[in-house]
Amino acid sequence: MSPNRTFVIVGGGLAGAKTAEALREKDFDGSIVLLSEEDHLPYERPPLSKEHVAGKKALADFTVHHGDWYRDHHVDLRLGTTATALDRDAHEVRLPDGSTLGYDKLALATGSRSRRPPIPGSDAAGVHYLRTIEESDGLIGALAAGSRLVVIGAGWIGLEVAAQARERGVVVTVVEAAPLPLLGSLGPEMGTVFAELHREHGVDLHFEATVEEITTDAGRATGVRLAIGDVLPADAVLVAVGAQPNVELAEQAGLAVDGGVLVDAALTTSDPDIVAVGDIAAQQHPVLGTRIRVEHWANALNQPAVAAATMLGKPAEYANLPYFFTDQYDLGMEYVGYAPTGGYDSLVVRGDVTRREFVAFWLGRDNRVLAGMNVNVWDVTDAVKQLITAGEPVDPARLADPSTPLDQIL
Incomplete structure (x- = not known):
């Protein structure tokens, strides 16, 4: 060289x-x-x-x-x-x-x-986006105990900030156009888990809601008006509708x-x-x-x-499976694989969903594992990856049985 x-x-x-x-x-x-x-x-x-x-x-x-x-x-x-x-x-x-x-x-x-949808009032003071350290610092300054935060978007960033804001004593409302949070990433079954998690921690959730405008007074955000006419009061607004x-x-x-x-x-x-x-x-x-x-x-x-x-002209390929993680309240999660909504046939859960200690598996045709998500269950990601990359059908009953080790499913 x-x-x-x-x-x-x-x-x-x-x-x-x-x-x-x-x-x-x-x-x-x-x-x-x-x-x-x-x-x-x-x-x-x-x-x-x-x-x-x-x-x-x-x-x-x-x-x-x-x-x-x-x-x-x-x-x-x-x-x-x-x-x-x-x-x-x-x-x-x-x-x-x-x-x-x-x-x-x-x-x-x-x-x-950050995506910046053409919402009237979205450029007002007190409206936040989250992509840079300056934006994060600005958001932190707005999360005073007792203040009111409206989050537009129930994706990963919106929900993570909602959780951190609740920990700080902020009154939080989340507005989402879809019927459930994280619907495109996790599907309805696991989206419900996250909706219940946030409700339990006092978040006011508005699903299938359309934002008409961010209301302002003297150039500063005061709330979010929905298409149905409701106004959600806010001292700060976070727009988190994707990247x-x-x-x-x-x-x-x-x-x-x-x-x-x-x-x-x-x-x-x-x-x-x-x-x-x-x-x-x-x-x-x-x-x-x-x-x-x-x-x-x-x-x-x-x-x-x-x-x-x-x-450098050397042979290589990127074969890693998609992976992401989140921490919200007392829920820690890792997800590996690829199973978008509409791209899987069934969902299998091993463990206790009500206690939020489980592993979920998205299965495709012929019961092949497409993706897995461990919630407050650790050291299983490698085993989940092996099930995905093997590309072989699994027995859903064995997959759901916690007494059957994951490395013995195939």
Whole structure:
């Protein structure tokens, strides 16, 4: 490998930092330039709605590497800088000051941003979104005991913040357009579990509700008006209706994009000199046999090793199963696999749902395990992965029986 080669990484989050790390670990001795739009060192985002909001972790605790690491590993980290355009023919990215930066290989790790639906009043003071450390800090400042928070969206971030707010003594209302929380991720059976969890902790849940406007007074949010006319009073509003992948740079460059940047199993885009990792990567998954884009921490953490190998011309593929986790009140959960609503035939539960100590399994055709979720039951993720990757039919009765070890199901 010629030391004169330059690899550029666009995106200064976890995926970008880990791509730089993986390149050095794989003995790339050329130049690495890491462009980060934020002014902070790259950091992990899950704590923004978990430990940071809970007051258990400061930014330094979830910063990927401290400043000395980039200097010691000869990574040219440019904070407050990102690519404004990409010229694939010239192998150049354009920077905000109008200059260009040449590359031999390029990694796109541009991540995603909060969706901002066109709700009247959504730009008022007191309306919060959650994607950056500044937004998390601003939200924390609004969660005073006795104050009222309305959360628009009952997805992972919305529910995690709702839980942390209740722990702080905040009066919480959650508004969701779907009939249940997490319906697209978990289906109705497990969505009900999370609805009951939050009701037990005093959250006022409004399902199948349409938000008409965020009401304001003197430019500050005062509540949320629903289409049916009800007004939910609020001192603060959190809009948590999903994330939007930052694919504009890829689209401008003419890369194949369809809901995300299309990549193969090796994370190569439609341009052989460009890879994509993290939230934006819509990968043809070699195990699942379908194209999937996952907006979770595990991809940003683990995909960079494959992307780095691909950039270096080494054979590699990303075969990890989708994985995510959450902590809400006294419920800790891990999910592995892929079983979107409408994509599975049945659900099998082993354990006690009422005590929230169980493992749930989503089964497809011929009783093959597609995904599993352990709730307050630990050290079973590897066994669940084995059931999924085996691709063999299981006996649902044995799967539901806690006396049958998971490693003896097949």
